[in-house]
Amino acid sequence: MNRTDSPLVATPTQTTAVRLRDAAKVYRTGEVEVPALRGISIDIPYHRFSMVIGASGSGKSTLLNLIGCIDAPTRGTVEVCGEAVGALDDDHLADFRARNIGFIFQTFSLVPVLSAYENVEYPLVLVGTPEAERRRRTTAVLEAVGLGPYAHRRPNELSGGQRQRVAIARALVKAPQIVLADEPTANLDSQTGTAIIELMRRVQAESRTTFVFATHDAQLMAQAHEIFVIRDGTLVEHRHGRSDA
Amino acid sequence: MKLLFKTAARNILRNSRRSLMTGSAVAAGALAMMLFGGFVSYIFAGLETINVQRVGHLSVFRAGYFLFGSGNPAAYGIDDYRRVMDLISTDPKIRPLLNVVTPTQSLSGIAGNYSGGNEASKTFLGVGLVPSARDRMRQWDEHRTGNARPTDARLSDDDESRGLVGVGLARILGLCGSLHISECPAASTKADTLDSRKPREDIVGLAQLEGTSSERKDGLPHLDLLGATVGGAPNVVSLAVSGAEAQGARELDDNYIAMHLGLAQQLVYGRGEHKATGIVLQLKRTEDLPAVRARLNQLIADKHLDLEVRDFGELAPFYVQVVAMFSSIFVFISLVMGLIVLFAVVNTMTMNVMERTNEIGTIRAMGLRRGGVRNQFLLEGALIGAAGATIGALLAFAIGAVVNTMGWSWIPPGNSSPTPFRVDLTGHPSLMLGTWIVLTLVAMAAALIPANRAARLSVVDALRHV
Numbered sequence: 051m052n053r054t055d056s057p058l059v060a061t062p063t064q065t066t067a068v069r070l071r072d073a074a075k076v077y078r079t080g081e082v083e084v085p086a087l088r089g090i091s092i093d094i095p096y097h098r099f100s101m102v103i104g105a106s107g108s109g110k111s112t113l114l115n116l117i118g119c120i121d122a123p124t125r126g127t128v129e130v131c132g133e134a135v136g137a138l139d140d141d142h143l144a145d146f147r148a149r150n151i152g153f154i155f156q157t158f159s160l161v162p163v164l165s166a167y168e169n170v171e172y173p174l175v176l177v178g179t180p181e182a183e184r185r186r187r188t189t190a191v192l193e194a195v196g197l198g199p200y201a202h203r204r205p206n207e208l209s210g211g212q213r214q215r216v217a218i219a220r221a222l223v224k225a226p227q228i229v230l231a232d233e234p235t236a237n238l239d240s241q242t243g244t245a246i247i248e249l250m251r252r253v254q255a256e257s258r259t260t261f262v263f264a265t266h267d268a269q270l271m272a273q274a275h276e277i278f279v280i281r282d283g284t285l286v287e288h289r290h291g292r293s294d295a
Numbered sequence: 296m297k298l299l300f301k302t303a304a305r306n307i308l309r310n311s312r313r314s315l316m317t318g319s320a321v322a323a324g325a326l327a328m329m330l331f332g333g334f335v336s337y338i339f340a341g342l343e344t345i346n347v348q349r350v351g352h353l354s355v356f357r358a359g360y361f362l363f364g365s366g367n368p369a370a371y372g373i374d375d376y377r378r379v380m381d382l383i384s385t386d387p388k389i390r391p392l393l394n395v396v397t398p399t400q401s402l403s404g405i406a407g408n409y410s411g412g413n414e415a416s417k418t419f420l421g422v423g424l425v426p427s428a429r430d431r432m433r434q435w436d437e438h439r440t441g442n443a444r445p446t447d448a449r450l451s452d453d454d455e456s457r458g459l460v461g462v463g464l465a466r467i468l469g470l471c472g473s474l475h476i477s478e479c480p481a482a483s484t485k486a487d488t489l490d491s492r493k494p495r496e497d498i499v500g501l502a503q504l505e506g507t508s509s510e511r512k513d514g515l516p517h518l519d520l521l522g523a524t525v526g527g528a529p530n531v532v533s534l535a536v537s538g539a540e541a542q543g544a545r546e547l548d549d550n551y552i553a554m555h556l557g558l559a560q561q562l563v564y565g566r567g568e569h570k571a572t573g574i575v576l577q578l579k580r581t582e583d584l585p586a587v588r589a590r591l592n593q594l595i596a597d598k599h600l601d602l603e604v605r606d607f608g609e610l611a612p613f614y615v616q617v618v619a620m621f622s623s624i625f626v627f628i629s630l631v632m633g634l635i636v637l638f639a640v641v642n643t644m645t646m647n648v649m650e651r652t653n654e655i656g657t658i659r660a661m662g663l664r665r666g667g668v669r670n671q672f673l674l675e676g677a678l679i680g681a682a683g684a685t686i687g688a689l690l691a692f693a694i695g696a697v698v699n700t701m702g703w704s705w706i707p708p709g710n711s712s713p714t715p716f717r718v719d720l721t722g723h724p725s726l727m728l729g730t731w732i733v734l735t736l737v738a739m740a741a742a743l744i745p746a747n748r749a750a751r752l753s754v755v756d757a758l759r760h761v
Contacts, residue, residue, distance in 0.1 A: 115755050118660065120659070120660050120754040120755055120758070121753075121754070121755045140664075140665060141664050141665070141666075144659065144662050144663065144664045144665075145662065145664075146662075147660060147661065147662040148661065148662020148663075149662070151662075153657075153660050153661065155657070155758070157653070159653060159654070159656075159657040159758070160657075161302065161654055161657070161658065162309070162654070163302060163305035163306050163309050164301075164302065164305070168298070168301070171298075172298065172658070172661065173661050173662065175298050176661060176662045176663060177662070220661075
């Protein structure tokens with residue numbers, strides 16, 4: 051379980067956190083082939099709030115899956131934090147994700163039998179962080195997202211907004227190079243969504259963590275430093291947003 | 296590891312009804328295997344006790360006696376058997392392990408009851424023994440089965456004339472009344488072979504010639520035993536029948552006579568050198584049998600003796616057959632229970648994997664390796680198995696304790712008298728532990744298929760699962 055010595059800990063010595071070259075993804079359903087990405091080349095910089103936007107089915111989530119190393123392109127290359135992840139086997143990919151990538155899901159995806167504290171602690175257990183250090187970091191990040199008093203509640207005892215805060219804390223606790231968030235506000239009411247966006251913005255500003263979102267949320271898009279517009283599996287536009295990073 | 300256990304335990308408790316049903320199946324399997332195993336263990340201990348009390352652990356015979364000697368035991372007598380007994384009982388390796396060493400004499404012949412208007416005769420199979428040694432052997436109860444028997448005053452070292460007969464032989468020879476045997480009917484009409492023939496004047500005459508049949512001062516019924524000496528000459532002795540004892544098998548019961556060794560030797564060897572057909576060794580503990588047997592064989596080889604050693608399993612094959620039969624039944628029951636546990640756990644774990652597909656995708660995305668997912672579900676299977684087996688063991692102890700206090704008894708195969716019906720769990724920790732481990736491993740093995748399926752799930756597909 052202890053992966054402290056893993057060679058896959060990326061060091062952000064370059065300016066590009068994610069580099070895709072001609073990345074294509076085709077899903078097969080029986081005899082039918084459905085192209086989700088049609089050869090995208092994209093560079094996502096470090097320390098930025100980057101958004102991938104597009105209509106439903108445009109390929110946003112597929113792009114995030116490739117960046118998150120939980121899916122492999124049918125064609126092309128994916129480089130994350132300077133690592134050509136296509137060359138890694140499944141176990142090494144898992145180790146790479148454990149070290150470098152945090153996920154925030156639309157449906158929160160917390161482990162239901164674990165408390166908020168244990169959910170947040172989980173990624174640190176995966177990378178073999180010593181218990182005292184785990185306790186310090188977990189407590190700190192839960193306090194940072196305003197959930198200190200709720201640390202020992204199970205997910206079913208928390209509101210939707212609180213669950214997403216737990217998910218954010220879980221994604222950030224290991225201080226990853228990249229946090230990927232797929233529609234993180236889609237299941238929240240607007241008020242809670244605003245609070246969550248503000249939280250992520252604050253955390254990003256403090257930690258300078260690279261955030262990559264897939265979203266429709268205009269409120270969230272307003273916070274973006276970089277915006278990548280996807281249509282039918284193709285990158286059709288890259289524009290710059292806020293410039294306060 | 297702590298988190299792994301915590302997650303596994305909480306997931307089991309989360310699906311409490313499903314886990315309860317699966318755990319109940321495991322518990323039922325454990326209960327059945329342990330109770331039956333405990334009962335079978337008690338049967339084995341009881342049968343072993345009865346056989347060791349009767350024939351000892353090991354017997355030393357003249358070479359060839361075991362295969363060819365039963366038709367003519369006299370021809371296979373051990374020369375100077377007392378010297379052989381001394382050799383055995385003084386051996387420093389055997390002596391500390393020994394409980395009893397005693398000679399026996401097998402014999403056969405015709406037993407006749409011609410007193411009190413009886414004119415019955417019957418072939419018999421007899422054994423001559425030392426009564427005090429027999430008493431000590433009958434008190435052997437290493438496994439505490441409650442089968443230790445009190446001293447039998449009907450036979451005595453000081454009275455060579457006394458003997459016991461099988462109940463069947465007593466019935467055939469018309470001794471039921473004089474021996475006060477219950478449920479032992481006298482023949483209502485005499486068969487042709489009995490009433491149409493004249494008294495066995497030859498036997499009676501021979502008995503009178505030997506001076507054996509005239510004394511009836513002890514008030515016991517007497518039998519005239521006709522046999523042939525080693526030299527082939529007819530010989531007769533008188534046996535004072537001091538009691539009847541039911542034997543487990545009817546064939547033996549209808550033919551059995553136990554008598555003092557001296558009387559048996561007198562009938563077989565007459566005035567010649569008295570020998571013995573066997574030297575019986577009863578050990579303090581059955582587990583020493585292989586070591587003592589090996590030592591005996593070494594002594595026989597070193598001294599160039601024409602002897603062979605047999606154990607009680609060879610002398611009482613019925614014991615071996617019963618052990619094999621009950622062992623087979625136990626294995627069969629264990630297999631059935633194992634299959635039930637297997638299917639129950641496979642079903643439960645498959646449902647768990649299906650319900651937690653999204654969770655599997657999440658923890659895989661977070662960086663848990665495939666092996667970690669597999670271990671998670673294997674551990675859950677093992678925990679369900681362990682919990683069920685533990686509950687089954689506790690229930691088995693409770694039910695076993697109740698059964699053991701009921702005072703039930705039964706007559707096991709090959710036995711003639713009731714023995715306690717008990718479930719022996721405390722005396723067999725290996726049975727309890729073995730059953731527990733096997734069922735836990737079966738549950739774990741059953742979880743392997745769904746666990747592998749969970750481990751092989753595509754992360755993306757798992758995350759899409761609702």
